Amino acid sequence: MMRILREVRRPRSVRLPWQILVFLLLPTLFVTDFGAKPFSMKLAVAAESPKGKQALDALVAKAKQEGELVATIQSSWSKGLIQPLTDAFKKRFGLDIKITIANVNSARHFPVAIAETQAGAPATYDVVQGDDAETMSIVGAEATQKVSNWATLLAEINPLVRSGKVRSDAISRGPFQDHSFVFMANVKQLIYNTKSISEKDLPRTHKDLTDPKYKGKFAQPPWTSHWEIAPVAFDKFDRNEWLEVVRRAGKNSAAVIGESAAVQRVVLGEFAFALAQDRYTRQILAKDPKAPIAARFFDDYNELNQVYYSVRTRARHPAAGTLWALWMTTADAQKIWQPSDLQAVPYGDSDLDREFRQGIEKSKARVIGFLDNEKTIELLKWYRTEEGRKYLDALAKAIRGE
């Protein structure tokens, strides 16, 4: 006891006041970026000159001034892609800026992005990616900013556009024009376990999913993208009747889970088939060519799901974000991510892109995208309305059998 007390009474002059140091250093835990520049409220990234080269030079100069870029990539992409993408991007534009790339699940992040916009707060990410419906949600909530002069810039950055092989409106059009730029796509279809069910026993149409013989045999994702394009797929369409179809299919499904997890459980044999993107079949077979898995299109319709990059409203580094969004549409970027992700670029020229298009043509599958024609664009716009949002809410609930 006395020993402890003697210790207590010992002069403390030689002791390091570490507690003070710890408390002084604690605030640094709240620092995300030591080199960050003050928040800039610049909204539009406009190149002042209409000439492509000049416009691009001006944009690059602004990006250099900003000194940083914070961008998202698909949550499913390998982190091994980040460095090659970053290096190639910097090299293309002669940039020496700090780049942070994060795998982000758009469905999870976009509510945050919308909340940031509503609150008038700066964006966490300068440039974000998401599919048609996700992108519509942030464009509709004014969480993305317009890129002025984008067609000129795109022609300067993307050789396919410059050469005229690809029209610029194949990359940004409809309600997304000026805001969002397509860089890849997939088709929603049926992925099945060849040991659990034969091709001929699979459902042919979405309505077939309500058949009692499929009860407990399939999984579908909680998102609405397998069902939402239906209003333009049928000549006669009744929204309430379709909701009932979705509800009955929801009650019939064994599970409502994310597509990637569902496909894994299809391979495991737990589910006979799942509603999922075409790329999962390619990815599974690339990892294990003997995996008992195959895919089939529905006969009634199959949604083309395009993925876009958009620059966020109140982005801290809008010029760098714009460069990224436009550069990701190029074959240079595609060469880096496509070999591992195995998703197609709808206007692309790679072997996979050609196979993707030929596969659809050969199967004569009816593939419908939201930007296909005026009718589909109108539908997409309708989903932005109060009535449309309520219908989608009802669809989402019906998928869970509610």
Place this chain on the structure above:
Amino acid sequence: MDAIPLAFSWLLLSVIIALLAFVLYMTFVPGLPTEPGFTLRHWSNVASSRLLTSVIPNTAIVGFGTIFIGAFFALPLAWLLNRTNLPLRTIFTAIIGIVPVIPGFILAMGWIMLLDERIGLINNALASVLGIPSVALSVKDSPWGIAWVLGLILTAPIFFLIGGPLCRIDPSLEEAASVSGMKHLTVLRRVTLPLVWPGILGGMIYTFMTAVSIFEIPALLGAASGKVPVLASEIFYSVRPGGPITATFAYGAAGVYGTLLAVPSLLALYLYLRVLHQAERYQVITGKGYRSRETDLGAFAWVGVLFVVLYLALAVGLPIFVLVWASLMPVLQMPSREALAKLSFENYHGLLEELGGTDVIWNTVLVMGCVSLLVIFFSFMISWVVVRTRVPSRKTIDMLAMLPHAIPSLAFAFALAMIAILASRWLPWLPLSGTLGIIMIAHLVNRVPYGTRVMNSALGQVHHELEEVAQVCGTRTPTIMRRVVLPLIKPSVVYLAVWTAMLSFQEVTMALFLSGPHNSVLSVSIWGLWEAGSLGTAAAGAVAMVSIMGVLMFAVLKFVGGSATGLVGRGTAVPPPSETR
């Protein structure tokens, strides 16, 4: 003398009160909390027949079922490993300590592989024995299946919470009962169990609160499909809607579900505090000069070993097998000769890069270290006020410190995320959004209830005389705390630090919600890999995670003093009489 601990206590409690108020406030505003207006719409929207007919009953089954399963394993385990001469106790206890680190979704996947009508190994074995095509037995789409898996996981916390009180029972009471002619089992039932009743009840309430707050396991086993909706899944889908176009936060609904989830927890908390209050009136567990008695199991030792091994096989062996198996497979498939030929270490190649590199590791270490220190610091300050002072508000402080455990962690994370967004707009000098700091605040608030329980218990065991002697010598309170009291309760502090660090290491729900480009931690990376379809790499990451934590657990047990039996109890035991008197 009391000003410093009181100030720090109220500092943290103010944060807790503010977060709770924010959650409640959200339920009455139409949109973002900054927007004007008042509405009861969120409450009326949530109040559906489905809530009454399926969500609440399912949640109740999951909560109470988990308690039943957890207690079924934890009570005998706690007795066997703390009060008997069972062989290999240290090793068994250390392995139980690994359970909380195993990702819950892995255990759930393991049970799907075992018990599923289509692919279950047990089902197939039974079907072939019985000569029938299939056996309709599954952990999916049933609240009982969810309770079974959760019960296996939450056995470990109950075990550790009961271990302390079991170790501290004065053996003279049991000896007196034995001398009076009571048999071993009667002594256990009539003397031992009633004495540790507050500990058991505390463990059960902790289990209930945790079980009804966990999302990922119910989601995998049926909640996500809407077949077994529980309150945790409802709150999760409110803040993370499924349909992308409808991807806006249901701010108010999230708050309503959070509040609903808090009601049974608050009720349980009230009961717990009542039991504690009554326990103090006839306290017979003293802190001085005894060693707990060990029951000689004799020839029945092997039965005890079998029971422990059975639990460890179900809760540790199975998930670790599934983890290792998944990490070695290119694509997860059921064990078979064909699958065996596909095993490789491919998923371990470039694992560090796939997990996010050294930045993620460093972030994780920082979170673990800082959260542990902060939890110890604030728990100590609060417990000092509660146990060592006569401040009139001390009981209120104690209750408020327990409050976060009654609120689902997701609700806190959601409130913090909203506050961070608002702060980045209105208080740009206060960087919260996307920092490690905000994750630490969430963890701190979430762990303080447990921290204060450990610290209350530890401080309660250190006699006032020691501080009085130091005061007589002119020593100031902060110095007494640091140089007298803390060294005496060091084992408890170490235990709390390690337990907090481990929980911070594996926590994913809050971190996922609060993560940004610069503050990703390991658990979020592993969840991200799993969610994105890279199950093999996620499993490889989880194997690495479990291995590191296993080694850490063994190292700590070594440091704390060999046997891990009743770490809390050991941690709070007073020094030998010769030193204290």
